[in-house]
Amino acid sequence: MSADASSGRIARRFAAVRNELRPALVTFVTAGDPDLATSEKILAALPGAGADIIELGMPFSDPMADGPAIQAAGLRALKAGQTLRKTLAMVRRFREIDADTPIVLMGYYNPIYQYGSEKFVADACDAGVDGLIVVDLPPEEDEELCIPALKGGLNFIRLATPTTDDRRLPKVLQNTSGFVYYVSINGITGSAAPDSTRVAEAVDRIKAHTELPVAVGFGVRTREQAGAIGRTADGVVVGSAIVQAVAASLDEDGKATQNTVSAVTALVGELAEGVRLSRQMAAE
């Protein structure tokens, strides 16, 4: 079983990077993309490349809130035979080599519902998962998975968006733990770049309602953007850009090449530099 949500790996990691006076780099990859073996290699290489927290996408056939890049990654993974069981097994094997890097599973509810919410929570804890982000479970549906997850010792990380006003925010934050994931633009993943001034205002607004760290994502692609967002946010989430690096490294048949893992680690390395520079940039 993982530790209690409030004192687990996620809280420890945010505390550690805070001591380094920098934001956390939160990296998203899709489990099983482009195939299970390559995906495991990518996962294993992420911490060394500079990822502080890993979001591992659980592929779903109908990812309603995702843009073309993450949709395509999910389809590649499903085509290669990825299932929720295999994703949990990936985490279990990752934990054999890395005891500290937090892993957050991100996806949609139906595969979890089919697996069985209670059994999923138990198996995820057992595998060494630290938190869940389930895009299509708003607070109105907390009984489905959020409450069982919190009871089981998993963090339940919720998305806040520009449409989440001050009236709505307390409801969104009520059962949120681990961190708050601020989606910096209305839209699907990987769309237009966020405006760092507006992001800063939004982060301040959320922080007025919660003690939790606030990570910002959607549209962050480069070291410079990561640096700019990281001036105010506690974490910078990068997803589509990493998944696109995977896509760009594949051969004509969509199979992994010897460049696939290094394409990801090179990009993550640059982004890690960006978050390390962000507070220095802010001070200048």
Added chain:
Amino acid sequence: MAEPGLKPNTYRSGPDETGHFGMFGGRFVAETLMPNILELEAAYKAAKEDPEFHAELASLATHYAGRPSPLYYAERLTEHLREAAPAGRGAKVYFKRDELNHTGSHKINNCLGQILLARKMGKSRIIAETGAGQHGVASATVAARFGLPCTVYMGKTDTERQKPNVFRMRLLGAEVKPVTAGAGTLKDAMNEALRDWVTNVEDTYYIIGTAAGPHPYPELVRDFQSVIGREAKEQLQEMEGRLPDALVACLGGGSNAIGLFHPFLDDESVKIYGVEAGGHGLEVENGHAASLNGGRPGVLHGNRTYLLQDGDGQILEGHSISAGLDYPGIGPEHAFLKDSGRVTYVSATDREALDAFQLCTRLEGIIPALEPAHALAEVIKLAPRMDRDQIIVMNMCGRGDKDIFAVAGHLGMDI
């Protein structure tokens, strides 16, 4: 909608305050959409209580859409089915002629209601998804009527099998965006419409075409479509002085069916049959679109309902000859009505629908859409088992003009 005169054991009280019909329904959407869903719920609540809203809708229904649609005694079909029936058998068959509505299907009923809601909410842009194109055409029509820009998402496969409707939408000024994701059919179009809505949440109103999706859509689409059942009840009362013995309607997402069924749910003597798309047959894996008969409960597109899915919870595409029926889900109220046993859900294959399509065309001079041809296929099975003095009302929810090219292809004809 808590109506006066509901029976204590009513089937008509759903959804509850959280948008559930029993265990089905709900609001499974991304947080970005939640404020909009809540805003829509409040706007619809207010509209329901607003006599002006109802008056405006009724006026448009009469003068623009052509309601009430006739209730028609299909005499030659009835006689034909009696010929092969055992002595004393062969129910009287009536068609509720919603194919005569403006735009050629029942979809206009819902679109008129929703465009009025969009205007009330101050939204300046309309989006919609469409399968067969009937809902897309109806959405483009009301958007033109009220001068709002409209974008319709349609699976690429469907744009190819429903070319006439794509052209109609473009003529009406709508932008038709072909969706290539997945199999390029209705579910993929719905995903893409939801993505658009997530991105343009402030100014955009999403007219969902069927009684599915997050609460309050299943409720409000049902309410706007219930005019079908209310009229049919009144008309049959006038013509026959009684209730029907059976109702039959086809189901893709289930909006025409719930529209016909809902006003009769508490009339216990009325047997109700929903007809799903059996495609190549229920025994053919992923060869049909019968979510209720061949799927199991899951969560997709904002609601919990019966879904076609694999063991890992990945959604299957489904198959039907009819582009309007090959949706892998079903409105949550139908899921509830199945589990409660009030409605019997059956299926008709592509072949049966094609046969029924031709029979109806020749006997009644009515070219049905392939969707209600599935309902007709059930009527053909059902009527000979019922007594001659019994009555079936079937919803002829769309006309077949859009399908003639596809049907010609299936019949091996060149036009």
